[in-house]
Amino acid sequence: MIQLKSLFKYYSNKFVKTYVLQDINLQIQQGEFVTIMGPSGSGKSTLLHIIGMLDEPNDGEYHFFDQPVHKLNEKQRSELHKNYIGFVFQSYHLIDELTVYENLETPLLYQKVKTTERKSMIADILDRFQIVAKKDLFPNQLSGGHQQLVGIARAVIVNPKLILADEPTGNLNSAQGEEIMNLFKKLHQEGTTIIQVTHSEKNATYGSRIVHLLDGRVDRDVQVS
Amino acid sequence: MLKNYFKLTLRHLLKYRTYSFINIAGLAVGMTCCILILLYVRDEQRYDRFHERAERIFRLTLSTENDEQPTNANTSFAQGPALAADFPEVEAVVRFRKMGWGEKRVFAHDDNRFYEERFFFADKNVFEVFSFPFLRGNPQTALAEPFSIVITEAMSQKYFGHDNPLGETISLDPYNDGEFSDYKITGVLKNLPHYSHIKFDFLASFASQKDLAVMEGRRGWGLESAFTYVLLKPDVSVASVQANLPAFLERHVGKEHWYSLHLQPLTEIRLHSKLRAELEPNGDIAYVYIFSAIAVFILLIACINFMNLATAQSAQRTKEVGMRKVVGAVRAELVKQFLIESICLSLFALIIAFILIEASLPLLNNIVGKQIEIAYANNWPFVATMLGLALLTGVVAGSYPAFFLSASRPIESLTGKTSGGKKAAAVLRKGLVIFQFAISVILVVCTTVVYYQMQYIRHKNLGFERDTIIVAPLNDQIRHSYRAAKQALLQNSNLLAMTATEQVPAKAGNGAGYTVEGLDEPQGLTRFFADQDFLKTYGIGIAAGRDFDEKISTDAAGAFLVNEAFVRMAEWKSPAEAIGRNITMSHGGQAYPGKIVGVVKDFNISSFRETVWPLVINVMPMDKLNFISFRLARQNVTETLEYLSSAWSKFAPSYPFDYYFLDDDFARLHQADQQLGRVFQTFAFLAIGIACLGLFGLAAFTAERRTKEIGVRKVLGATVTNVVGLLSKDFVKLVLWANLIAWPVAWYAMNRWLQDFAYRINIGLWTFVLSGGIALLIALTTVSFQTIKAALANPVESLRYE
Numbered sequence A: 001m002i003q004l005k006s007l008f009k010y011y012s013n014k015f016v017k018t019y020v021l022q023d024i025n026l027q028i029q030q031g032e033f034v035t036i037m038g039p040s041g042s043g044k045s046t047l048l049h050i051i052g053m054l055d056e057p058n059d060g061e062y063h064f065f066d067q068p069v070h071k072l073n074e075k076q077r078s079e080l081h082k083n084y085i086g087f088v089f090q091s092y093h094l095i096d097e098l099t100v101y102e103n104l105e106t107p108l109l110y111q112k113v114k115t116t117e118r119k120s121m122i123a124d125i126l127d128r129f130q131i132v133a134k135k136d137l138f139p140n141q142l143s144g145g146h147q148q149l150v151g152i153a154r155a156v157i158v159n160p161k162l163i164l165a166d167e168p169t170g171n172l173n174s175a176q177g178e179e180i181m182n183l184f185k186k187l188h189q190e191g192t193t194i195i196q197v198t199h200s201e202k203n204a205t206y207g208s209r210i211v212h213l214l215d216g217r218v219d220r221d222v223q224v225s
Numbered sequence B: 001m002l003k004n005y006f007k008l009t010l011r012h013l014l015k016y017r018t019y020s021f022i023n024i025a026g027l028a029v030g031m032t033c034c035i036l037i038l039l040y041v042r043d044e045q046r047y048d049r050f051h052e053r054a055e056r057i058f059r060l061t062l063s064t065e066n067d068e069q070p071t072n073a074n075t076s077f078a079q080g081p082a083l084a085a086d087f088p089e090v091e092a093v094v095r096f097r098k099m100g101w102g103e104k105r106v107f108a109h110d111d112n113r114f115y116e117e118r119f120f121f122a123d124k125n126v127f128e129v130f131s132f133p134f135l136r137g138n139p140q141t142a143l144a145e146p147f148s149i150v151i152t153e154a155m156s157q158k159y160f161g162h163d164n165p166l167g168e169t170i171s172l173d174p175y176n177d178g179e180f181s182d183y184k185i186t187g188v189l190k191n192l193p194h195y196s197h198i199k200f201d202f203l204a205s206f207a208s209q210k211d212l213a214v215m216e217g218r219r220g221w222g223l224e225s226a227f228t229y230v231l232l233k234p235d236v237s238v239a240s241v242q243a244n245l246p247a248f249l250e251r252h253v254g255k256e257h258w259y260s261l262h263l264q265p266l267t268e269i270r271l272h273s274k275l276r277a278e279l280e281p282n283g284d285i286a287y288v289y290i291f292s293a294i295a296v297f298i299l300l301i302a303c304i305n306f307m308n309l310a311t312a313q314s315a316q317r318t319k320e321v322g323m324r325k326v327v328g329a330v331r332a333e334l335v336k337q338f339l340i341e342s343i344c345l346s347l348f349a350l351i352i353a354f355i356l357i358e359a360s361l362p363l364l365n366n367i368v369g370k371q372i373e374i375a376y377a378n379n380w381p382f383v384a385t386m387l388g389l390a391l392l393t394g395v396v397a398g399s400y401p402a403f404f405l406s407a408s409r410p411i412e413s414l415t416g417k418t419s420g421g422k423k424a425a426a427v428l429r430k431g432l433v434i435f436q437f438a439i440s441v442i443l444v445v446c447t448t449v450v451y452y453q454m455q456y457i458r459h460k461n462l463g464f465e466r467d468t469i470i471v472a473p474l475n476d477q478i479r480h481s482y483r484a485a486k487q488a489l490l491q492n493s494n495l496l497a498m499t500a501t502e503q504v505p506a507k508a509g510n511g512a513g514y515t516v517e518g519l520d521e522p523q524g525l526t527r528f529f530a531d532q533d534f535l536k537t538y539g540i541g542i543a544a545g546r547d548f549d550e551k552i553s554t555d556a557a558g559a560f561l562v563n564e565a566f567v568r569m570a571e572w573k574s575p576a577e578a579i580g581r582n583i584t585m586s587h588g589g590q591a592y593p594g595k596i597v598g599v600v601k602d603f604n605i606s607s608f609r610e611t612v613w614p615l616v617i618n619v620m621p622m623d624k625l626n627f628i629s630f631r632l633a634r635q636n637v638t639e640t641l642e643y644l645s646s647a648w649s650k651f652a653p654s655y656p657f658d659y660y661f662l663d664d665d666f667a668r669l670h671q672a673d674q675q676l677g678r679v680f681q682t683f684a685f686l687a688i689g690i691a692c693l694g695l696f697g698l699a700a701f702t703a704e705r706r707t708k709e710i711g712v713r714k715v716l717g718a719t720v721t722n723v724v725g726l727l728s729k730d731f732v733k734l735v736l737w738a739n740l741i742a743w744p745v746a747w748y749a750m751n752r753w754l755q756d757f758a759y760r761i762n763i764g765l766w767t768f769v770l771s772g773g774i775a776l777l778i779a780l781t782t783v784s785f786q787t788i789k790a791a792l793a794n795p796v797e798s799l800r801y802e
């Protein structure tokens, strides 16, 4: 599903190039649940953003299914992104001015889903995530756990083939975190490919494979049973 | 999706109330200005176009200059019929006769006796050429008979108290010679719209004139108060008619004619004509352009506020943009979203603008002297224009933020990492603020210059004492008893002098032909008929020779005075050279031979746009004179006027005492310039207001962004003054830059405007310094609200969240 070949990412600051990712080679099959771990600043988020097509590598190849992402233009990339990928952030990144319902509606609007269908999809997901009662609240009226639930619901609502989660439980207490992780587990069982970044060993156990990053390189790539 | 955008727009407006207020208020005021000016411009452009055949109607004009540029709107009485007879291209000719210089005439019906100004004689086919709307009567026959008259609705009410006076009579003294005749009402017209350059309340049949034979015969080709309009047949070229006018003139008056004839399109009179003897002061196409430009600029200033605040606010917005991109928005959708947002805002502003327009339309009408109103019902072009304006405004204001914001890369916007775009945006923002203030400063400079030029005009020495002179129409009862009346009236020590004249300054321009000893060609010059007291009453100085003298009997017929401009025209070395020369005036088909006995100092009889024309003054008998001018003492003016009024009625019981101050009449000559001044003033004020509104928002934004820095500085010991200075410095710099751009532009524009005045002020550097200073002061005050607030804030508060 995902194939990265000698990927490089750097930031140039005046005359110095700082490499964030160096020679990343990675293959991820459909249906995997991959955890990316590594110390702060090792390039985990950057890698996730590149996979999510929110950022571009400076060098190297990226194939998504059979599409050469590194050769696509911005518009084509947004199309791929919006049809296949759901993103979950540590800091939720909900739209403050929109209610829970409207936040969930937004990706469907961009996918041009018809009104009636949209309504049923939203009703469905609210139900599945047990946040029906919160649908008319604004993000700042919710607890962190609930905001992240909405964040995941928003990523999941379009039935993406791939969910990318960047420290989704980082701002949550352990009970909330566990709830979120169980949700990922369920989604994975239903067939969604998931890539998560986490610092928690415990969360990593939910997945089937751990990729360790160190200073922008893949340090270790291990399967967990 | 749209619903979603609207909802979001509304929530945004509510969330950032200050910014929303600034944006909407600015746009609303900008649109108000724009629409008001649009209304004004449209009104100027529709002048005289309500006549069905407007495109085929031309006014005959006359040129007394060698370059054949038309100089006079008035013509003579025989030209019209001759044109109609000689030119197969001409379908009809209509003449209007204005009595004298439009002096008021007495109209009476029973006890209703008033002086009326808006009165003409007109040819019977006037309603075949012009489409003045009839309420009652038959347009074809209304003016066919002698002593018939068509009046307007308003006059019908005024004199008859109802709207059907057909067949009734009204009595008037058209020649102001004491001879009243009864005129039968044969038609009632709707009140004339203000957008007609010919304005009247009474139109009497041409055949009623008792001197018609003389006017069309002996005086048929002189410069008279005849206004001639020619209706050409369809598909006829004016140029071909125009080309044959010299031959036409030669056929009728011979080779020795001192003027040429021209045809001027009816629809160009309002904005393109500035001749002597215009029926009313005309508008000016240049002003239409200037006002339109101001409208665009004001709206642009408001749009810039929107752009600046949107980009300044982009920190908040980019996060939203990032999130939307993450959940699948493509750029086009975001651009659409932002454009819809700004269009919504501008539609909202449009609604407010209409409230403002309804409130300020009377003010505009007052400034420009019109009765503009907006017909909303079924006025689709208007509605479409307005929606178009809102749409355009929304797009102009919203496009930059839309493209700027939607371009940000999602990750950068989410992680808050700065990108190069922000710096560019900041530079652009500064540029736009400079632009706003440059426009404002230009308007302030213009306001100042126009104001001082108007002051200059008000106070310039005209060559006579204008502020103490009142003018009243002369009538036959006074004429007959002039000597007795003069003696009696001047008993009052506050009445210093009086004189009877044919024309008066500000209402002069009639000409005559003059043959002067030492000059080869006969000259067409401005005439001035008066009695012997003219110079004394007006306080006009003598440059050489002497004034008229009542004791010298030949003065009554053979003495002429010329002005200094005459001497210059004749290229004589000194005024003294003029004295004693023979001069013969031909007027009304008659020759008046005589000698030049004196040269008067130049005095202005017309607008300051014109240099003083060569002028010839001579004494004429009382029946040729129309006005009486009084010089009043400066004290007890009210009492003097009361005295005059009661004394007047003893000598002229049939004529109410009616007077005006000469000063006011001069002011009226510069009405258009006065208007320009007031328009500048209003719009300069608004431009600065809107620009400051934006500055206020930007200052708030800067202060907010630098809260932490201010906190740190204060902890390190910065005083409030330090902080205010720090925050204001950047804005001051912008305003100074704006001045640098504004000064040359304003100087150039105002210099050009002043070129039109023969008498004008010099624009001093202080004008610029003052205007710039005002702008700077206003800007600083605006910014200070924010900076002082920021500077006074407790530093601990701002640092707590570190």
Ligand SMILES: Nc1ncnc2c1ncn2[C@@H]1O[C@H](COP(=O)(O)OP(=O)(O)O)[C@@H](O)[C@H]1O
Pocket (backbone or CB within 6 Å): A011, A020, A038, A039, A040, A041, A042, A043, A044, A045, A046, A047, B417
């Ligand atoms: N826009 C940027 N400009 C410069 N450096 C950046 C930018 N974004 C990230 N970095 C740097 O890249 C490195 C990796 O960042 P990131 O992928 O966020 O690490 P992680 O998520 O593993 O903590 C960090 O050192 C960070 O400072």
Ligand SMILES: [Mg+2]
Pocket (backbone or CB within 6 Å): A044, A045, A046
């Ligand atoms: Mg990270």
